[in-house]
Amino acid sequence: MKHIDMNSLLEEHKTKLQWIGGQHAKIKQIKNILNGKSADSAMFFAIEGIWAHQKLMKTNIEMDSFLFCPECIYSEEAFHLVEKSLKKAKNVFIISKKVMEKISQEDKLDGLVSIGLLPHHKIEFLKLKKHPVIVVLDGLEQAGNIGTIIRTCDGAGVDAIFICNKKAKLTNPKLIKASMGGVFTVPIIEFSNVTACINWLSKHNFHIYLADTRANRTYKQHEYSGNIALVIGSERYGISKEWYNYPHQQLLIPMHGICDSLNVGIATAVIVYEIKMQKDGSVL
Incomplete structure (x- = not known):
């Protein structure tokens, strides 16, 4: 040495x-x-x-x-x-x-x-492979949660992260640290409002899935194909109402204990890996 x-x-x-x-x-x-x-x-x-x-x-x-x-x-x-x-x-x-x-x-x-x-990604320059998976973060407030989700997206091979109703700085040291380097590699694009994000997804033929504890079907009961956008809502307020006015499907993670839901970072990881495993033809 x-x-x-x-x-x-x-x-x-x-x-x-x-x-x-x-x-x-x-x-x-x-x-x-x-x-x-x-x-x-x-x-x-x-x-x-x-x-x-x-x-x-x-x-x-x-x-x-x-x-x-x-x-x-x-x-x-x-x-x-x-x-x-x-x-x-x-x-x-x-x-x-x-x-x-x-x-x-x-x-x-x-x-x-x-x-x-940090690189500044613009939506007009975003290059996606065939049948991409995008995670949309709507109003998340805790930098650590966002960083954890970025880390998950890097690990699972998610194509991009969209952010609506931005509440935390991408440069927040907690986010940088929690992302474990993922923030350096995963394209992250901010939208001025939810409608602009929905319009882009609709234009590019994305199937929109909303992670919602009120859903009637679990994340395991869906078949994921084509272009997928998974929307994750705020830790406190959930997903913005605008999303429910457009074609979408809702999914949930079943809870068998006294807790109503998982931490948003963990929940995103569970669903994202299911989507990717299905699309990649892998079996858990």
């Missing part, structure tokens, strides 16, 4: 490196992003640690800034990520351990923090 020689690495890239302190504007920017105070329109997100950077390196995500603390780089794994990030990042900064401790939200300091730019 390659020996860790931080001094040589710093010397090699000295013209690109800049030492900054805790009052620097970049530190304030990272704190705002990690605390959910940044404007979502800018689409800047922040990640920290070895695992998150490994995921980022596997994508074409634009890396705006990379900050690292040489004192906290203990493993060869982290050292190699520093090497890669120095080449990939537009801006590179060195920070002290004291500054790292101030901005870190992790129990263990890996010495790596980055600001990236």
Whole structure:
């Protein structure tokens, strides 16, 4: 394995490196992003640690800034990520351990923090394969739930996620973390309103399924074929009324205990995998 020689690495890239302190504007920017105070329109997100950077390196995500603390780089794994990030990042900064401790939200300091730019997908450029599956999130409020659903969609091979009645920032650190890298790869498209989303789905011949606890048929009692759109509603308010005015089918997950329903992230995973297993010809 390659020996860790931080001094040589710093010397090699000295013209690109800049030492900054805790009052620097970049530190304030990272704190705002990690605390959910940044404007979502800018689409800047922040990640920290070895695992998150490994995921980022596997994508074409634009890396705006990379900050690292040489004192906290203990493993060869982290050292190699520093090497890669120095080449990939537009801006590179060195920070002290004291500054790292101030901005870190992790129990263990890996010495790596980055600001990236989430891709902005537009509906007119969305390319779908034959008979795609799309998950529509209508008014979901909890960033962690949205991130979990994005992770599920990545794992199941869902073609895209549509968002209506947006309530949470895509750059929310809880969403980024819960998605486990899925937010970097799954096309996510926002619609200004439910009607616009429905019109697009109707135009492209999608069969619309509403996850609704009042449905008369379970998710197992449907046969999924063609273009599929699964609509998941808000944790508190459910699915918007507009959806029920258009052709659709309702489905539910049977509950055999005292609870009325599953967590929205878990429920989405159950249904999405059933749809994908059926369409892919797999058997549970």
